[in-house]
Amino acid sequence: xxxxxxxxxxxxxxxxxxxxxxxxxxxxxxxxxxxxxxxxxxxxxxxxxxxxxxxxxxxxxxxxxxxxxxxxxxxxxxxxxxxxxxxxxxxxxxxxxxxxxxxxxxxxxxxxxxx
Amino acid sequence: xxxxxxxxxxxxxxxxxxxxxxxxxxxxxxxxxxxxxxxxxxxxxxxxxxxxxxxxxxxxxxxxxxxxxxxxxxxxxxxxxxxxxxxxxxxxxxxxxxxxxxxxxxxxxxxxxx
Numbered sequence: 529x530x531x532x533x534x535x536x537x538x539x540x541x542x543x544x545x546x547x548x549x550x551x552x553x554x555x556x557x558x559x560x561x562x563x564x565x566x567x568x569x570x571x572x573x574x575x576x577x578x579x580x581x582x583x584x585x586x587x588x589x590x591x592x593x594x595x596x597x598x599x600x601x602x603x604x605x606x607x608x609x610x611x612x613x614x615x616x617x618x619x620x621x622x623x624x625x626x627x628x629x630x631x632x633x634x635x636x637x638x639x640x641x642x643x
Numbered sequence: 644x645x646x647x648x649x650x651x652x653x654x655x656x657x658x659x660x661x662x663x664x665x666x667x668x669x670x671x672x673x674x675x676x677x678x679x680x681x682x683x684x685x686x687x688x689x690x691x692x693x694x695x696x697x698x699x700x701x702x703x704x705x706x707x708x709x710x711x712x713x714x715x716x717x718x719x720x721x722x723x724x725x726x727x728x729x730x731x732x733x734x735x736x737x738x739x740x741x742x743x744x745x746x747x748x749x750x751x752x753x754x755x756x757x
Contacts, residue, residue, distance in 0.1 A: 532686070559743065570647065570732070570747030571687075578743060586744070618686050622742075631677070632745070634686030 532635035551619030666733030
């Protein structure tokens with residue numbers, strides 16, 4: 529089991545460029561999440577997908593779009609990157625079952641710099 | 644607004660010493676509280692999770708406590724090791740949203756020196 533995988537690990541973009549961050553999980557989890565982590569701040573939820581075919585906005589969705597391609601894959605797209613989107617992006621997933629209390633499993637992260 | 648505050652922001656201790664990290668939250672209605680360990684350049688990994696009825700949970704040298712009345716939690720690390728150097732994140736979940744909305748603290752960065 530690879531768990532949650534993310535590609536790429538690092539990316540540098542120029543302002544205005546677009547890109548898609550990929551996430552896949554092999555744990556047969558129903559729900560998947562995208563977070564961003566900025567220095568000194570807690571992780572903030574961008575979008576989530578409670579189940580295949582559904583997506584919902586989180587706390588900071590502006591400037592992002594998502595696609596739940598199938599049960600395994602959940603991608604995050606930046607249509608026109610801005611310096612404010614420089615951050616570390618984490619994908620997470622969890623089972624729909626209560627144990628252990630909706631625990632989320634995180635990927636290794638993508639470090640994105642927008643110049 | 645739901646908030647999670649952690650203290651201290653950073654901490655340096657000598658190998659073998661104990662330490663305690665603090666977490667205060669205002670998340671309501673409370674569902675559960677988790678502590679995650681995040682190594683540099685990696686994603687967070689769960690250490691413990693506690694629901695309303697639990698006030699202590701251990702995972703090896705890590706012991707978490709929860710006081711739901713004062714809305715405080717602590718993570719105690721015993722006999723620290725160099726591998727304990729990491730950020731420790733307190734995460735609180737409210738009832739509702741099917742557990743999809745978590746509130747994350749900013750973390751405590753722990754450095755263990757030899």
